[in-house]
Amino acid sequence: MKAEIITIGDELLIGQVIDTNSAWISVQLNLIGIEVVQIVTVSDKPEHLVDALDNAQKRAEIIIMTGGLGPTKDDRTKKTLSGYFQSELISHKDTLDHIANFFAKRGLELTALNETQALVPKICTVLPNDLGTAPGMWFDREGKIFISLPGVPFEMQKILNEHVLPQLKKVNQGFKIVHHTILTYGIPESFLAQQIEEWELSLPEHIHLAYLPSPGIIRLRLSAYGNNKSHLESEINFFVEKLQQIIPDAIFGFNNNTMAEVIGKLLISEGKTLAVAESCTGGNIAHEITMVPGSSNWFKGGIIAYSNEIKIDLLKVDPELINQFGAVSQQVVFEMAQNVRKLFNADYGIATSGIAGPGGGSPEKPVGTTWMAVSSKDKIETVMVRFANDRERNIKRATLASLNMLRLLLKEVK
């Protein structure tokens, strides 16, 4: 079975909001063997949605819409759908009760505007929205399924998980897709392609490879198509193992793993802990780490030393070194990594000091110049990289690069 996703809202077309719902829905549909053939974003104008619905039916059996269900005047999806399915809007009792309860719980009074949230086309099946006030709606027409969901991500996700996917699973049985993504760090795309060319050519026809490059990380996605899920999975495992022999150091994880998560697992397996001293990355390394659930078991914390004063007073960097070599230097980042490790009584330390930009560059140290260090009781490594001119990218790349240094150090120890 094939699906099409329609996201609704002027805010998407003027670029004010990035559509994250489609990607999330696509992942869920793929997991139950439903292929997404197209994603379309249309405006809040009724005629655009009608046009998109007409076209989607030509390509797909399942059409999932998100957005346009809010209480305010610019959201017109419900009225449009009611017309499209030649139905009428009625007040849905359970939904009205839920909304009243929703507001009462928060000590707020129910407004007339909120009551309109309980209106739905008579012909639809209501999909309850536990986390919000706009319910989802399911329509069946001429063998096609139309589903309308709110645009707020966590509300949409809960409705899809609880009321849509279990039903679709029943409808769609047989065809399977298995995806597996290998995460690599450090080898540029065209070189990676050369290194793994032979392996790529050995893939059978029903297993596809795609390269997904992003700054620093290239993801290799294998997709296997067939009827037997466990057979597809073991085929994929076979090819992943082959690949690990070709580029063992570059592969840092799989699927949705993050670099920080991988490091956390390595540290836990050794019973070791980590602390960070961040200058140019300004807290982003700690943020990446603390996004991992349970990171408090292996992460002790860190110091964001955004001024020389703090590098000297708290991190005990010798002021002479800063005078002689500058804050962005091997000598300073070396001390930062060593001292934060000792100060936090941790086994490993990471430190960064660089010029994220746009200001602060000089001929010898242009914007993007970044020193990074990792330290353990037995070893310290320092690296200098010149990133580019973009502040956000420099912060992200330095975060990733220094975490990868630690990963390689931990692999060595192991």
Add this chain to the structure above:
Amino acid sequence: MKAEIITIGDELLIGQVIDTNSAWISVQLNLIGIEVVQIVTVSDKPEHLVDALDNAQKRAEIIIMTGGLGPTKDDRTKKTLSGYFQSELISHKDTLDHIANFFAKRGLELTALNETQALVPKICTVLPNDLGTAPGMWFDREGKIFISLPGVPFEMQKILNEHVLPQLKKVNQGFKIVHHTILTYGIPESFLAQQIEEWELSLPEHIHLAYLPSPGIIRLRLSAYGNNKSHLESEINFFVEKLQQIIPDAIFGFNNNTMAEVIGKLLISEGKTLAVAESCTGGNIAHEITMVPGSSNWFKGGIIAYSNEIKIDLLKVDPELINQFGAVSQQVVFEMAQNVRKLFNADYGIATSGIAGPGGGSPEKPVGTTWMAVSSKDKIETVMVRFANDRERNIKRATLASLNMLRLLLKEVK
């Protein structure tokens, strides 16, 4: 003039990559008065792209494609376009020279795979890609403009800025759209709608209002349509000023302002500095702050105290308080905010301590329980909020909430 955006790539349809290019392109087109009528995401299969191109021409005069131009086997856009425009692929000399130079600079040899990057349909105008190896392409046919750009965001952005937008600006003269977005924090959507209903009704027909809710923040976007840009802008200013009188405290900024940026401006205007002590937010407050260019002028740094040991040793929190009230308590967050301010010799301090989840909750302090404090020489405020169950959202909401506490404190001082 109207535009349609087509993003190409299986990775988008299986949800592995979130399409951020469309939003960015839409913003740029809007700024020069070109309206985006639809965004479509299609697979790497040639027939899908051909189908999308056929349909897009019915709705728009300008069709912008991104993606599918990489050197690897899964990218087939160039061949498809060559066929679509009945042209043939030829090697483009300037591009080949650029690619050879691109690799030489990095000390890498030019591979046969990279040479294919210089192939383009003979009929197109090549749009140079300074930051990568896949050039953009511009096609004119029967009064319609087709533009193909690489999918890597920063490469695409540079080509669009330098080689596409200046051209499109010349083609499209006359019709103007002015967008202005008001950023609010703290009032739920339906209550906000009630408070500003009268104001909303007073808007003329050519000015539209849209509500863009996200956790904590609701953005109100005004869009004005007409021929006279400066007239539209002064109309919008008029209505924005009216709105500021109705909800003065809730409005924290405009358009792409971030909360951290707004705080930075307030601190700079007072010549004051800030330090942070983060437990549950784990570095994210510092990260939000240090994403602001020039933040080193007002941000001294911080301590990520992810264990009690660090709260006691570095932040000098009285261990008795932790024993008696727990690390997630008013007493502890109070001390953290005071002590980090003193330790960093800063004028203001922010502190957080909470249970981000998924683990660590208890009946008295369930997951989501978060204490926050802001401190100055003269005042300390503490607040407890119960966020939800999602770790990522809890970290983001606590970050925003504590930054907003500081904003209100700074406004008061002013």
